Amino acid sequence: MTAALQFDPVRLPPECQRLRAEVRVFLAEEVAAGIFDPHQPGHGESYNRGFSRRVGAKGWIGMTWPKRYGGHERSQLERYVVTEEFRVANAPASLHFVADRQSGPVLLRYAPEHIKTDVLPRICRGELCFSIGMSEPDSGSDLFAAKTRATKVDGGWRINGSKIWTTNAHVADYMLALFRTAPPTKDNRRHGLTQFLVDMNTPGIAVNPIRQMTGQLGFNEVVFADAFVPDDHVLGEIDGAWKQATSELAYERSGPERFLETFYVLLELIHVLGPEPDLRAAEGLGRLVAQLHTLRRMSVSVAGMLQAGKEPVVEGSIVKDLGTVWEQKLPGRVRELAAFVEAEAINHAALEEQLAFATMIAPKLTVQGGTTEILRGIIARGLGLR
Numbered sequence: 001m002t003a004a005l006q007f008d009p010v011r012l013p014p015e016c017q018r019l020r021a022e023v024r025v026f027l028a029e030e031v032a033a034g035i036f037d038p039h040q041p042g043h044g045e046s047y048n049r050g051f052s053r054r055v056g057a058k059g060w061i062g063m064t065w066p067k068r069y070g071g072h073e074r075s076q077l078e079r080y081v082v083t084e085e086f087r088v089a090n091a092p093a094s095l096h097f098v099a100d101r102q103s104g105p106v107l108l109r110y111a112p113e114h115i116k117t118d119v120l121p122r123i124c125r126g127e128l129c130f131s132i133g134m135s136e137p138d139s140g141s142d143l144f145a146a147k148t149r150a151t152k153v154d155g156g157w158r159i160n161g162s163k164i165w166t167t168n169a170h171v172a173d174y175m176l177a178l179f180r181t182a183p184p185t186k187d188n189r190r191h192g193l194t195q196f197l198v199d200m201n202t203p204g205i206a207v208n209p210i211r212q213m214t215g216q217l218g219f220n221e222v223v224f225a226d227a228f229v230p231d232d233h234v235l236g237e238i239d240g241a242w243k244q245a246t247s248e249l250a251y252e253r254s255g256p257e258r259f260l261e262t263f264y265v266l267l268e269l270i271h272v273l274g275p276e277p278d279l280r281a282a283e284g285l286g287r288l289v290a291q292l293h294t295l296r297r298m299s300v301s302v303a304g305m306l307q308a309g310k311e312p313v314v315e316g317s318i319v320k321d322l323g324t325v326w327e328q329k330l331p332g333r334v335r336e337l338a339a340f341v342e343a344e345a346i347n348h349a350a351l352e353e354q355l356a357f358a359t360m361i362a363p364k365l366t367v368q369g370g371t372t373e374i375l376r377g378i379i380a381r382g383l384g385l386r
Contacts, residue, residue, distance in 0.1 A: 015075075035050075036092050102176075133166055156228055161223075165368070205223070206223045281340060288333060288334075292326070
């Protein structure tokens with residue numbers, strides 16, 4: 001082993017429990033006002049600018065960021081609670097979520113001051129949507145194989161190429177994108193990548209939708225044809241962005257959204273089984289809950305590491321890999337356990353509707369946030385196995 005992996009036994013402090021109660025009251029009020037239906041799983045992937053602005057007014061976007069940029073200087077664990085409650089409730093947080101989770105932290109660390117003072121407060125107010133331009137056709141989640149080219153010109157860079165599986169691109173105001181600014185070297189294939197802040201209203205950018213089997217629009221292909229990005233939108237070190245890109249992935253891959261995306265079928269199963277399930281159903285349900293609890297403890301641990309200023313890239317990849325496999329298999333296991341309940345005894349319609357939706361979105365779960373193969377390569381390197 002070249003690295004010691006450890007998931008610290010982090011527990012949520014009392015202030016997190018108080019915050020959880022506040023979030024639940026807020027969500028209940030939004031549901032009562034007809035803003036979203038918590039029993040419709042697709043709502044968790046929808047965009048609602050009014051909802052995001054109200055979340056911003058509550059101080060729940062940019063929670064951990066400095067106050068001078070509109071943040072609230074709260075803990076990563078408090079942010080974890082908000083994310084968890086929103087995901088379980090299927091709240092329509094997609095518009096601001098990527099900006100809050102990872103784009104903002106990258107800008108805080110690498111953006112010029114004028115961008116920080118302009119963009120970060122607007123993220124905190126729930127006004128901006130971000131997308132992440134990393135994966136490309138023919139290279140997928142292998143970030144270091146990126147070919148989309150940024151060529152230096154007077155005052156900035158000309159971008160040509162394409163990104164794919166780009167969540168939010170069809171509604172995004174900005175993209176954080178990784179472009180090739182120089183060839184990789186013989187000794188370092190990571191060399192030559194630079195990260196940019198891209199205004200999505202820039203001429204020369206075309207967004208082509210990639211629809212899910214559910215009909216929902218989330219993924220996109222983004223094509224750049226001589227799109228211009230000014231010099232002051234370069235983030236961090238030219239040709240050395242692989243360091244910041246990999247550290248960014250610890251934020252993207254470790255949160256509760258990585259194992260709660262099909263959680264609603266587990267809740268519906270509990271409803272179908274009732275208060276006195278038979279021995280087989282109780283055993284199966286117990287296993288699922290124990291697995292979920294383990295994933296949650298690992299995810300909370302990574303949040304604690306982020307709070308401590310660490311960069312748990314490998315640990316975050318483990319959470320994403322295990323979480324994705326679990327949430328993909330969950331609908332099938334729920335279907336098996338529900339099959340033993342007498343159809344005449346209870347209405348299965350709600351469960352069947354949710355199972356159908358969860359089954360159709362299952363394939364996308366191994367694409368978003370990095371494919372399983374790439375994640376396991378990162379984990380193997382962390383363990384010194386490759």
